[in-house]
Amino acid sequence: MCFPSTFLFTCLLYLVDSSHFRGGIISWKPAENNQIEINYRVAFRASFGHTCDENTIRNGTLLSGEGSLQCVEGCSDTITTMSYYCTDFSATEDWTSGTNSVKYNLSASSNNLYTFGFSSCCWISLVEGGSDWMMRTTANLTVRQDTGKINSSPISAMQPVVRFSYGCDYTLKIPVSDDDGDVVKCRWSTQTPNDECGGVCETLSGSYLDERSCVLSYNATRFTGWYAVALQIEDFQKSTDTAPFSSVSLQFLIFVGNSSSSCESRPVLPQNIITNGSIHHSSVYKIFNESIIARSGEATLRVTAIETVSPIGMIKSELFPYGTSGREWFVTVTWKPTKSQLGTHLFCYTAVDNLGQTSDQTCATLVVDEEVADTPEPDNLIVLNSDCNAFKTPEKVHTKCIEVTTGVPQSFYLATSCSSNFVQCNELGTGYIMRCVPGTEWCQHVLTCVHAGTCNTEG
Structure with a gap:
């Protein structure tokens, strides 16, 4: 050049x-x-x-x-x-x-x-x-x-x-x-x-x-x-x-x-996988899929929309109730980046309630990398990226979460490729990356974090 x-x-x-x-x-x-x-x-x-x-x-x-x-x-x-x-x-x-x-x-x-x-x-x-x-x-x-x-x-x-x-x-x-x-x-x-x-x-x-x-x-x-x-x-x-x-x-x-509610009544954004300043890697033609949860600032208010600033081709679902509190809602965003979208993109979202009040805006960086050859993934693990903060195959997370939450016996936890991290599922099939406290690691057969190196001796 x-x-x-x-x-x-x-x-x-x-x-x-x-x-x-x-x-x-x-x-x-x-x-x-x-x-x-x-x-x-x-x-x-x-x-x-x-x-x-x-x-x-x-x-x-x-x-x-x-x-x-x-x-x-x-x-x-x-x-x-x-x-x-x-x-x-x-x-x-x-x-x-x-x-x-x-x-x-x-x-x-x-x-x-x-x-x-x-x-x-x-x-x-x-x-x-x-x-x-x-x-x-x-x-x-x-x-x-x-x-x-x-x-x-x-x-x-x-x-x-x-x-x-x-x-x-x-x-x-x-x-x-x-x-x-x-x-x-x-x-x-x-x-x-x-x-x-x-x-x-x-x-x-x-x-x-x-x-x-x-x-x-x-x-x-x-x-x-x-x-x-x-x-x-x-x-x-x-x-x-x-x-x-x-x-x-x-x-x-x-x-x-003007608003009839207090300044503290704006919607809030609980801990989502897509957090402010987080970086998420995806590959060309690989599906990126995450859920975004929002909570009303007061019990008498409701979230009516989760507005987004998205890259070309990202699809947002309808707004659905989340959990049983009556105060939380969620949408799911799905994106299959093309070769022309290689590089860095910003993705932002904001919750809106029935009074028109908005939450703070959350923005993350989405990085589209070159397509890489598929490598077999172990069926019993959810594979995370090298930073252990994002799913390699989000669609697999949804499938595995549905399997464990509807299975017998019922479970809500999955092991990951990072020993200090595990996935917590809900009955909607959404998985969240959780981290064990320092010095411990996830032990799948007891479904808890244990002292590092002791998982095989506990059961």
């Missing part, structure tokens, strides 16, 4: 009418044959012609987007129209979200400043701060001295609409991931020296952004209504560096509304 020795590009997205735009992100990574792959996620108001359902996602239907992705500095290309594959939708919030990518040919030029992006007039009319807006993503494609490779930008993901209750304090963790292992920081988008956000720059007045941890803190006591959040996600070789390798635009909406 050959790039100019110094190559800086900025990405802008253009819309014709964006009053129903619900935010998005533009990121990129180097590709083969002197190309880069630009990835974008966009969200729109569903009732304005952006209709999506389970069949749309399952069939991989390409939806017509609005506007175009353009290079506006250092080049003058219209790269693509903003068509996208729907990945998620919300009937209650009236939004559709999806993603797509496009390969772009780079050419050596004496002008090394390149600008691509997405902009228009009029977000949603209620957003504080103004109407016109812009998204701008910038990257330096110089071969890095530390890795000898071209940099890849960081990635991020957020729900299109984040709901806050008036009078409550919030800390919103902005999920970030970087394939190069760089230091990632977050900052507010600005209008100078280059316009990164149009009329929605710094429109969440009174909030505080911790740039190093990418945590946004906000006391929702100013006004009710709609707010736009416009951020730049940037990667650095060292935390003390001031010049980023790239600057990725992330924008979404916050709605502050």
Whole structure:
């Protein structure tokens, strides 16, 4: 791969009418044959012609987007129209979200400043701060001295609409991931020296952004209504560096509304297999399958939805009651990644209750590896990955959990390929990875953890 020795590009997205735009992100990574792959996620108001359902996602239907992705500095290309594959939708919030990518040919030029992006007039009319807006993503494609490779930008993901209750304090963790292992920081988008956000720059007045941890803190006591959040996600070789390798635009909406319940009554997310910051490896054409459980914040409330930000092709089940408490519900997500999805993806989820209150967002990294030849798995073990924190074959877990919980004698536990871990099943066929305390290991024939090395002598 050959790039100019110094190559800086900025990405802008253009819309014709964006009053129903619900935010998005533009990121990129180097590709083969002197190309880069630009990835974008966009969200729109569903009732304005952006209709999506389970069949749309399952069939991989390409939806017509609005506007175009353009290079506006250092080049003058219209790269693509903003068509996208729907990945998620919300009937209650009236939004559709999806993603797509496009390969772009780079050419050596004496002008090394390149600008691509997405902009228009009029977000949603209620957003504080103004109407016109812009998204701008910038990257330096110089071969890095530390890795000898071209940099890849960081990635991020957020729900299109984040709901806050008036009078409550919030800390919103902005999920970030970087394939190069760089230091990632977050900052507010600005209008100078280059316009990164149009009329929605710094429109969440009174909030505080911790740039190093990418945590946004906000006391929702100013006004009710709609707010736009416009951020730049940037990667650095060292935390003390001031010049980023790239600057990725992330924008979404916050709605502050009145609630009759206390600030502590929001839904919560019990310990799931997919936890905040966890990493899950999958292979091309291998099924990734996990359940997500949510609990209402009060006994009188109920969870009505678990909203997701998903990779292309991930299917989410209906919402079902979980257990007998009357306060827990769950969905199951299933994904069979293709070869074009090799690499890193972010997956996020949020619980919503019948008052419109939302839980904190949980985000995990899904890594799709090259397909590897199948190796026989022992029938009496659940095989985990090398970190012992994810199932190698989730579909087998469901089958084995059903077998043991409906068998005679009935059991709820399975051994794993990691001696210090075991699987706890429920009667719905969902398995959870559990860990023995340090110094002990799982002993299947007594169904408990015992001192390491003593399993064969106890029974």
